[in-house]
Amino acid sequence: MDVLNFTISDILNGYKKKDFSVSEIVSSYLARIEKLNPQINAFITIDSKNARKKAKELDGKDITNTLHGIPIGIKDMFLTKGVKTTASAKLLENYTPPYSATTVMRLEEAGAISLGKLNCDAWAHGSSGENSDFGNTLNPWNFEHVPGGSSSGSGASVAGSLVPIATGTDTGGSIRLPASFTNTVGLKPTYGLVSRYGVIAMASSLDSIGHFSKTVEDSARILQTTAGHDGYDSTVSKREKEDYLKGLHEEIKGLKIGVPKEYITDALNADIKETFNRSIKILEKLGAEIIELSLPHTEYAIATYYIIQPSEVSSNLARYDGVRFGHDRSFFGKEAKRRIMLGTFTLSSGYYDAYYKKAMQARTLIIEDFKKAFTQVDALIAPICPTPAWKFNEKTNDPLQMYLSDALTVPMNLAGIPALSVPAGFSKNRLPIGMQFIGPHFSEKLLFRIGNNFEKETEYYKQTPNL
Amino acid sequence: MKIDVKKIAKLSNLEISPEEEAEFTTQLNNILSYIKQLNSLDTSSIEPTAQVTGLTNILRNDTELHESLSQNDALAETKNKHNELFIVDKLVETNK
Numbered sequence: 067m068d069v070l071n072f073t074i075s076d077i078l079n080g081y082k083k084k085d086f087s088v089s090e091i092v093s094s095y096l097a098r099i100e101k102l103n104p105q106i107n108a109f110i111t112i113d114s115k116n117a118r119k120k121a122k123e124l125d126g127k128d129i130t131n132t133l134h135g136i137p138i139g140i141k142d143m144f145l146t147k148g149v150k151t152t153a154s155a156k157l158l159e160n161y162t163p164p165y166s167a168t169t170v171m172r173l174e175e176a177g178a179i180s181l182g183k184l185n186c187d188a189w190a191h192g193s194s195g196e197n198s199d200f201g202n203t204l205n206p207w208n209f210e211h212v213p214g215g216s217s218s219g220s221g222a223s224v225a226g227s228l229v230p231i232a233t234g235t236d237t238g239g240s241i242r243l244p245a246s247f248t249n250t251v252g253l254k255p256t257y258g259l260v261s262r263y264g265v266i267a268m269a270s271s272l273d274s275i276g277h278f279s280k281t282v283e284d285s286a287r288i289l290q291t292t293a294g295h296d297g298y299d300s301t302v303s304k305r306e307k308e309d310y311l312k313g314l315h316e317e318i319k320g321l322k323i324g325v326p327k328e329y330i331t332d333a334l335n336a337d338i339k340e341t342f343n344r345s346i347k348i349l350e351k352l353g354a355e356i357i358e359l360s361l362p363h364t365e366y367a368i369a370t371y372y373i374i375q376p377s378e379v380s381s382n383l384a385r386y387d388g389v390r391f392g393h394d395r396s397f398f399g400k401e402a403k404r405r406i407m408l409g410t411f412t413l414s415s416g417y418y419d420a421y422y423k424k425a426m427q428a429r430t431l432i433i434e435d436f437k438k439a440f441t442q443v444d445a446l447i448a449p450i451c452p453t454p455a456w457k458f459n460e461k462t463n464d465p466l467q468m469y470l471s472d473a474l475t476v477p478m479n480l481a482g483i484p485a486l487s488v489p490a491g492f493s494k495n496r497l498p499i500g501m502q503f504i505g506p507h508f509s510e511k512l513l514f515r516i517g518n519n520f521e522k523e524t525e526y527y528k529q530t531p532n533l
Numbered sequence: 534m535k536i537d538v539k540k541i542a543k544l545s546n547l548e549i550s551p552e553e554e555a556e557f558t559t560q561l562n563n564i565l566s567y568i569k570q571l572n573s574l575d576t577s578s579i580e581p582t583a584q585v586t587g588l589t590n591i592l593r594n595d596t597e598l599h600e601s602l603s604q605n606d607a608l609a610e611t612k613n614k615h616n617e618l619f620i621v622d623k624l625v626e627t628n629k
Contacts, residue, residue, distance in 0.1 A: 258588065271583060368567075373568055390611050403557070407545050480585075
């Protein structure tokens with residue numbers, strides 16, 4: 067059976083009509099993984115035995131759950147009880163957790179079936195995927211180009227239809243970059259909407275738990291399951307649950323969508339600029355009003371982020387001492403060492419005020435920029451990266467160049483606001499390009515509505531890589 | 534200001550080779566000079582932000598009991614154990 071480009075709805079409809087069984091679906095995806103993963107390297111642990119067993123249990127059962135028998139890939143930052151979890155880092159190469167992350171438990175309770183664990187930059191440190199200790203994941207659209215990171219395996223596996231959906235984490239762009247580079251939909255939710263419990267911590271004031279899918283509707287469906295308080299992460303908001311699928315198809319006529327002029331600079335390459343302009347025209351056609359505005363502190367975002375993030379990384383990675391689990395600290399790779407040392411420096415005695423405190427003040431200014439913008443418009447649209455996916459090894463020797471590729475994604479993490487990455491076209495040499503819709507805290511519903519309208523008009527998700 | 538990589542590596546409890554020391558010194562100081570552009574921003578009257586969605590302390594009564602990891606589960610991932618306890622390095626009187 068051909069599962070190429072199946073969405074959650076396609077699979078659920080097929081189950082309802084008895085076109086295929088859960089076991090057949092799981093087997094078909096596992097067959098694709100078996101065929102394509104040796105090249106793409108999106109999965110670093112394949113859990114076919116458990117997957118087949120769970121599929122069999124669901125065969126012939128009534129569909130009572132929202133994700134009944136939906137195969138899923140789990141980024142290897144999420145703990146999975148009894149299944150090896152490494153953060154794609156050699157230090158944790160033999161670690162098998164005794165419990166699962168809240169998100170994993172909720173997805174499984176809703177009927178999703180994990181096919182295994184997905185490659186990423188080690189400890190989620192990276193923009194390209196090249197920092198994994200277990201080899202590069204290739205971009206299904208062009209094997210010479212990076213898939214984007216840190217959720218490299220998540221974007222690549224959904225793009226290649228190795229799974230219909232996958233989990234991801236976004237601390238500075240780690241969902242949106244790979245989504246943009248692979249023609250998939252990626253959601254970075256509001257900080258504190260989805261529990262971080264059981265997800266290996268990177269930078270605690272920035273980490274957001276999100277996911278990848280083929281369509282915006284699927285993205286809303288997943289958030290429906292993952293969002294909300296679990297009692298294990300005190301930063302999760304106790305606000306009332308929303309129905310993210312409701313209003314998805316309402317038109318966007320009359321919505322005010324802002325274009326932050328600091329994002330549309332000469333730093334954007336021609337393909338990105340062209341795609342951006344075309345996206346604006348589509349929004350106008352759909353009846354949205356486009357308003358140019360300013361986020362004046364944008365230029366300080368990377369500097370602010372590369373103080374706050376490594377500081378928090380150095381603190382979170384201090385727990386890896388090889389005593390209770392994992393290897394000792396000599397197993398850290400170079401990027402982790404760089405970030406630990408940078409963070410140790412910026413937090414060290416005598417430098418705290420000059421760096422960390424200064425960055426937290428700059429963060430306030432960046433937040434105020436967004437707050438002001440959202441008094442004028444309902445949402446924003448912006449590119450995700452100044453270029454499409456670059457070639458392997460292009461930036462690996464210059465960490466600063468690599469860090470600068472996050473310039474258009476880190477501001478949302480600093481402000482804790484949600485952003486939805488949606489396929490928006492292709493470059494001249496057929497590399498995918500995504501755009502992000504950005505809204506105020508807890509505005510995911512609005513972003514899904516804009517994204518869904520945009521997607522229905524463009525249908526880029528229907529295009530698939532030649533594999 | 535420059536980063537003394539040797540000193541910072543020690544504070545970070547990381548062992549680095551002489552080659553790494555040279556490489557990291559260049560790379561980290563490049564990043565540091567980039568970060569310094571924040572100095573041009575006047576933040577004298579700006580409050581720092583640590584929590585973005587405005588949450589404050591979340592408290593609960595100390596009456597809810599949850600099952601936690603069993604001793605066996607907690608010790609399952611280590612070789613450093615003795616009498617069902619973790620073995621750790623001596624913290625005082627080291628010769629280092």
